[in-house]
Amino acid sequence: MFFPYRDDNPSVLYPYSTYIIISINLFIFLLQFYIAGNNPKLAQNLIYKFGFIPTEFNPMNILTSMFMHGGFFHIAGNMWFLYIFGDNIESLLGHIRFFYFYIFCGAGAAIVQFFIDPTSSIPMVGASGAIAGVLGAYMIKFPKARVHVFTVIIFFITTFVVPAQLVLGIWFIMQLSGGLSSLGIDTTGGIAWFAHIGGFIWGITFIKIFQTFKVKKI
DSSP: OEEEEEESOOOSSOOHHHHHHHHHHHHHHHHHHHHHHHOHHHHHHHHHHHSBOGGGOOHHHHHHHTTOOSSHHHHHHHHHHHHHHHHHHHHHHOHHHHHHHHHHHHHHHHHHHHHHOTTOOSOBOOSHHHHHHHHHHHHHHOTTOEEEEEEEETTEEEEEEEEHHHHHHHHHHHHHHHHHHTTTOOOSOOOOHHHHHHHHHHHHHHHHHHTTSOOOOO
16 A cells, blocks of 8 residues: 655646645534533534435535545545646646646535435535546656655565556546456445545546636636
């Protein structure tokens, strides 16, 4: 298992949108954490109210679910990946197009998960699908970018540098493997593998489309 901690791919634009998205996610997570500490039942009810539940298919909840998370490690991993890879895609698209690109990838990811398991009554929360779209776009646009990762080999932690297409390609294969193994339909909750897979594929598709939009970079 390996984990990226930085890349050697400087951004052209200051990533305002990336930082705004991260800030919104962190604020909402801290609010969730505060509510959970004072009223656990209310916190659970909010997950069901604003999470995306396939059987109830509420388009507005597709949006709200992207900014909620199920725990510390969930949000920490998501925001770290967005921090590393989001700035370069934002530099490519500009601030406004990047924000819409992010939302479109997240919505597309949720819809893919819906089609795979439309009878699920388990709420989906998290930015993973949208961030998977960023990863897909990064792999296509910056395949040779140097990504620094660390890994554990037996009892030792080591670091090395690999091209982005290898890191993100392996990440996608892991999601695909998890998704295929879950096709028995897991009704107990867990990882929405096909949201990750869908988001990644949508990112590859949307980046080409969004680059053609005539929106002035700011």
